[in-house]
Every structure is written in C-alpha cells, then in structure tokens.
Amino acid sequence: MQTEGEPPLLGDESDGSRAVSVHRIPLLDEEAADIRPDDELMLPFSVKATCASKCHHYETIAGGWHFNAGEEGVEAGRPGHPWIYVDAPTGTQIPLSHRDWEGVYQPADLGLTAWEFVKTFGRHLPGGGVAEMTGADDPDKVMRLMVSGGLEANCLACHDADAAHDQAEYHIQIARENFRWAAAAASGFTAVSGSAEKMPDTFDYLMPDGLNDPKLIPPTVEYDLTAFDSKNRVFFDIVRKPPDERCYFCHSFKHITGDGLGEWASEEDVHLSAGLQCVDCHRNGLDHAMVRGYKGESSTNPLAAASSCEGCHLGEESDGFRTAGRLGAPVPTHRGLPAVHFEKLTCTACHSGPRPQARTLRVKTSMAHGLGTHNVNKSDDAPPAIQSPTFAADWNGRIAPHHLVWPSFWGTMEGEEIRPAPVEAVRRIVGALAKQAEDAGEKPRNRMPVEFLTAALKAMAEDEAPAGAPVYLAGGQIYRLDEDGRLTRDSHEAAQPYRWPLAHNVRPAAQSLGARGCEECHSPGAEFFFGRVAIDSPVEERELTEAAMIDLEGLDEQQVRILALSFWFRPWFKVVTLLSAGIIAMVLLLYGLKALAWIINAIAHQAGIDETE
C-alpha cells in the first residue's frame, strides 16, 4: 500500500488530460528484467512487473475490491456472489468466499488450499490477493507453486481493450496450472503451449530443457515478434474505463426462461441502453475500492453512496457530492406509490432482473458456471442450481430480488455446529461409493436414493477421523443416522439457502413492477409474494419440492393475502370516500353560501341599505 509521503508513480495521478494515455511500454518478466524479441529463452511477461515497476503502485491497486477478499480487516459488506464448489457425483454444491458473508464457507473449511482454490476458480479470478499465494498455506503445494507460479493481479483482464485479448485463454492456462503464463497468454500477441500440471515438482521454468521425458512439453511462450517496436516496446490498448465486455467475462448471467430464444432476444440493462458503461456507476480511484452500488455501502470510495440508485436518481448526498440527476439520471416521481414501499423494498425489487415468476428460474452465471470459457457445459440444468429471481429480505431487511443457492454438502455435526467435510475425504469416501453404486445400477447419476445416503453416512462414520457425527445437508434439510443406524431428516439453519442480491438488468420505468397497477403485487395470485422457490436437492425423495417466497420475505402470509383481497374493494373505497367527501363539500358549500348571504345582509343592514333597494 502506498504510504503517506511516498511519491506517486508515473501513472498514479492524472495530469488532467482526458486524452488516452498511450501504453507503448517495455515488457518485464517476473524478475523485472526486460523481455526482448531476441532473448534465447522467452519468458512470460509479468503484468505486475510491467505495469508496476515505474508507473503504477501495485500494492495500492491490489488492495482494491476485486483483489482483497482474503485480506484481514476488509469489511465484507452486503453479501455478494460466492464461488460455488460443485462436485455432482458426491452431491456437493457449497457457496464459498474468503469474505465473511453469512451463509458462505471459507475455502479452508473444505480443506481447499489457496493453490487448489486458484486451480478451481482461477478462471474468473482477477488474480492478486489470495491468488498470489505469497504465504503458501500447504507445504505439499509449495513445490507446485514453484512450478505453476502465482496469479498476479491481472490489470489486462479489465483494462486491455484489445479485441484480441482472450480471457477464455486465461482459463485454459489456469486449467493447465500455467498460472505464471496465464495473463500473457490472454493478451493478444502471445501463444502459450505446454502444461505446468504435467511438470514434475522439480521443474524450473527458467531451465525448462532439463526434462527427461521427451513427451512432456513444458510451459513456453511465443511472442508475436511484430508486436515489438524498434525499441523493444509493445503497444497495449489500455483504457482507463474498462469496456463492458471485459466486465461481462466474469459478470455475465443467463436466466433459463425456456422460451427457446437466445441471447439476441434479451434486453440490455437500461443504463447501458442509455449509453452508460458499467464503470460509470461502479467507479474507483487508484486504490480500486470499487463502488458496489448499494444503499448503505461502507467504503473508502467517497462516491459510494452517491453511486447507488438513490444517489444518482434522488440525490443522496455523499461527502459533499450533490448528485441528483448525475449522469443524466431522471428523478423519479413515483406518483401514487405509497411511501411505505420505499421503506420495505429496494429499488431493484421493482426495477431489476426478471419479473417475479410463479416458480423461480434457474440462472447461470460466469462465476458459477464458467460462462465464456471453452468447452463450457451449455445445458440448462448444468450445476450449480441457482434460483432467481427470489424476492427475499436483504441484509437490511428490505425485500430485494436475489439469486439463491441451496447448499448441499457432507459434513460433521457436533452439538448444533455443522462443519463441512474436507473435499478430499468426501471424494475418497462418498465419491468412490457413488461410482460403485452407479456402476451397479443402484444409483442414478447425480441423484441420491435414500439407501445410498444411508450407506454413505455409514461409510463416513467408519472413516478414521470424523470430528462429530457425519451429516449430509441438502435442500434445507439435514440428513443423519440415528442411534439405530436409520436415516433421519430435519430442517436445519445451516442447510438454509445462501442468497445474494441481484441488481441487473435494470428495466425502464415503464417495465417496472407495479407500472401496470397495484394488482401486479397485491392480488391473491401475485408471484411477488406467492411465487414458489424451487428447492434443489440431489436427494431423490426431495426432488421437485418448493419453498414459499413469502417465507423468505419474512412476511405474514395471512396478512398479505387479506391485503391482496382488499385491493378488490379498493375501487369501492375510492368511490365511497370520494362520494362522501363530495356530499360533505356540497353541504359546506351550501351552508357556507347561506352564511355569506347572511353576513352580506347584516353588513348591508348596518350600512342602512334596504334589501328592496
């Protein structure tokens, strides 16, 4: 982190010019040595060294939101999209995060080291922070870390506007454990081949020729030599404001509507349609403390509050920034909408995501389903099963649309405390048992008959080191064996779904919820309150079960139903009260005029004017 008094680097502060800063720069390797086209051994350029050696303060940038999940003392803020560890054969689907969000587990809880975490989720990690693995947490992986390298904060993932930049290639390199080569491979002027995964623990990337097996291809990088100019510099099409497509690599989502139409038929977020970019609202300074954009956001970014919906559209003040109408935001009037809606609902409840459904839709996201990567599973029911839009109370108690995932995992229970079992143990015990049962035709693929569940729990109990009674959690239920070895099922807090608010795509006002009348929500069949949330559970007996949306909203169903019924009488309410007010007004007018006549007569009388004159 840039300390006080430390002079800013070349690119750390703007001179005020709004022109593009052209980045024609020398490439540096991990050791900050120049890379030249005539080098005998071509090394992958290091984004960290190339960008940070003279121009940008890396530590300051790497403390930003995209990189700081694993840092201590970083406020977690509103729950966000977790990483979801999925292992379909063992029925595992568990939300993970290094952030302290309620309902997620730390990767370490599953026995995942930082290295394994990067291997699993690095495809959509921007690098930096835990991905750099500066403090390796597993001695077994230290050697592999020497081979693969760490994952530096990849500036190019966001700021490279070159059309040839390919984050999908980044994913391929992560899968090959070529962490050190990944950023270079994604840039438009290199080709990386070979695989660190196949390399022995003794492999040294600086001396790749010492391999005994000729079939092994070490990770190597080839540069497009025409990219170098006569001074050995390379042009990077760097932009201050990352293009939306860069954001989309990690932040895309697709609702499975079943309408048979493709992406072409879906609508764009109204802000993008209006010409804004993602980063117009989700801004950051050098410290990359990016605005997440929700009401009540606590951030070092002075524009945080001003960049929420309320900030731009209603003019919530933030550290002196007066912001109403910012970026051309229309100030909504919400005519006729009772103010209680603003206390009980977020803006997104009416304006964001798909409209409420009778049954929640499945949604696929980049982070959860690897969208945008090569050979991605394109089927609609690819795990994990994320349900959306789920209208539920958010962390402030206001109803907001959410994505929701039902955790299902193996673990142990001590008292009321549930601990997930290490993934290695689950694969070893349950995975092996599942394969055996599937081969014997006793278990359908990725489904769990009760008999299998019982057998798996028994196998886990017989394992050498279970700390507590083995349990399986799925679909809001906890499964365990009683003293007689029979399977029991109960509801359990730890099995409840993890949910995180969705904010996009924002629909225009005319398409907001309620634009067609109060009955959109206040009617006995309104999906907003009475929609059903699909429960995803691999346990066969719990297939196709559902939860009530209203339970997640924390509302009294009876009361909401009565309120909905009252809207049938609402027109009569208006007629009766307006009629009553009309009658009263007529009476007042009539007798008011009479009184006026009397007063005028009295004045005339006093003035001595005869009525007959």
Add this chain to the structure above:
Amino acid sequence: MKILFYAAIGLAFALLSLTGYTAPYTVTHYLTGYALLLHAALAPLFALCIAAWAVVYAPRRVFTEEDWLWLRNRDRLEERTAHGLAFGKKACFWLILIASLPVILSITLNMFPIFAAQTQPIVITVHYAGVILMSIGILGYAGCSWAQMDPDRYFTPEEKSHADRD
C-alpha cells in the same frame, strides 16, 4: 336508529383513533399490517357516516342570529353557559365537517397517481392535521352532548332552564 347511527360513528372513530394514533409508537413507526387493514376498512364507513350526518344535521346546526347575539352578550353568565353547549355543538359540527375534507381527500387522492413520492409526506401531514382537528371537534361535540344529557350535574336551575330551551 339515531343511537345505532351514533354508535357506528363512535365505534368507527374509536377504532380509527386507536389504530391511527398508536401507529407512531409501534415497532414500524407507521400504520401497517392488520392495524392498517382495519383502519382502511373502517375509513369508508366513517366517511359515509359523516356525510350522512352532515346532510341530516346541517339544518339543525346552522348558526343563527341568536348565536351571534349570544356571543356578544357578556352580562348573563348562566345564559352564556347554557347556550354555550348548543353553540359548542354547532361549532364542533362544522369543525368536524371542515376537517373531514382534508382527512378524506388526503388519503383518497393519494391512491391516484397525483402526488409524487416527495409530496406524499406532506399529504400525510395534512391527514394528521385534519385528524387532530376532527378529533377535537368530535370530542367537543360528544362532551357538549353528554353535558346536555345530564344537565342536573352541570348546571344551576337557571342554567338548566336555558339548556332545556336550547
């Protein structure tokens, strides 16, 4: 019939007051839930009763020259007190009617897309202010009526004869 009518008004007023006045002291600090449903259900009934009451009783609650003379008569205290009840009822009657208009319209018009979200708190304040005036009127009217029903308790014989006459 008259008793039933007054009982309906009284009960509606009591429940509307109970739900309305206690709302700021509830957990949510505003009218919501079953209290809101009850309030909204009784409000049209109450409004209709007030309208009917206005039509039926307005002719009897018209201020007369006698009221004017009574107001100016500062000498005979016993007459002032007795006639004052009748005058008080009239004043309260018209106060209730005048206050009822903002009370009813502030809510009913709020159900139409007329007032912006920023204006609605002002409209609700108008409702509150109207309700306070109306409550004063209703309590005043009820008090005067109560006193007239039991004149022995409140008046000297001289005053009572005036009260009877009024």
